[in-house]
Amino acid sequence: MNGFVFDIAHLLAGGLVLVSIMMLYQDRLYALLNTFALHALILTLSVAWQAYVQDAPHLYVTAAIALVFKAIIIPVALHRIIRQLGIHREIETAVGVGLTMLAGIGLVALSMAVMLQVTSEIDPLAREDLAFALSVLLLGLLMMVTRRNAVSQVVGFMSLENGLVLAATGAKGMPLVVEISVTFSILVAFIVIGIFLFRIRERFDTVDVEALDEFQGDRR
Incomplete structure (x- = not known):
């Protein structure tokens, strides 16, 4: 049974990294x-x-929140924002996709090497989940750094937060009040980001971060 539990947990956490x-x-x-x-859906399953493994019913609430808000409401809302703003559908990148992918693979390898080394004394299931969670977090940061479009940077931020949730639940969970507080904080941040996207598009006719930097340089 323990081997089956480990296999499913690692399959889902590894799927999140993939x-x-x-x-x-x-x-x-x-x-x-x-x-x-899809990322949010796999997080929900994880x-x-x-x-189930920890016999922690409050984590089912966390899973339901991830399913409803992250897998359904937020993607649908971002789809509507893109249509309403008439945002360019192709994503501009700071570096090539190939180099970004290689950097991502390197970050995953680094996460595994560092986390498995420093957490050698803790529960094996939590240990490997923390390594996967760090990989997800670093890949989210990489997306925010390498994408010029503000919407894609928002997605990178939210995927980073998914990594934090994975780490918290893998390490024997966190109090329900903290989970709800974090979720509402993310929702408030999403609403504020949506408002800013509308304002930026209205003012500058683009959400390309590089173009906004050029505009700021021209004003100087």
């Missing part, structure tokens, strides 16, 4: 949003499995 790498490969916004919805 989908994070898939997001780095996407060059169109709609495909990126669909991949993020958290639900941890709830």
Whole structure:
């Protein structure tokens, strides 16, 4: 039974890392949003499995929140924002996709080497889940750094937060009040980001971060 529990937990956490790498490969916004919805769905399954393994019913609430808000509401809302703003559907990148993918693979290898080394004394299931969670977090940061489009940077931020949730649930969960607080904080941040996207598009006629930097330089 223990081996089966480990296999399923690692399959789901590893799947989250794989989908994070898939997001780095996407060059169109709609495909990126669909991949993020898959990312949130796998997170939901991973958290639900941890709830079963740990016999922690409150984690089922976390799984339900991830499913409803991250896998459904937020991707649908971002789809509508893209349509309403008429945002360019292709994603501009700071570096080539190939180099980004290689950097992502390197970050995953680094995460595994570092986390498995420093957590050698803790529970094996939590240890490997923390290594996967660090990989997801670093891949989210990589997306934010290498993407010029503000919407794709928002997706990178939310995938980073998925990594934090994976780490918290893998390490024997966190109090329900903290989970709900974090979720509402993310929702508030998403609403604020949506408002800023509308304002930026209205003012500058683009959401390309590089173009905004050039505009700021011209004003100086």
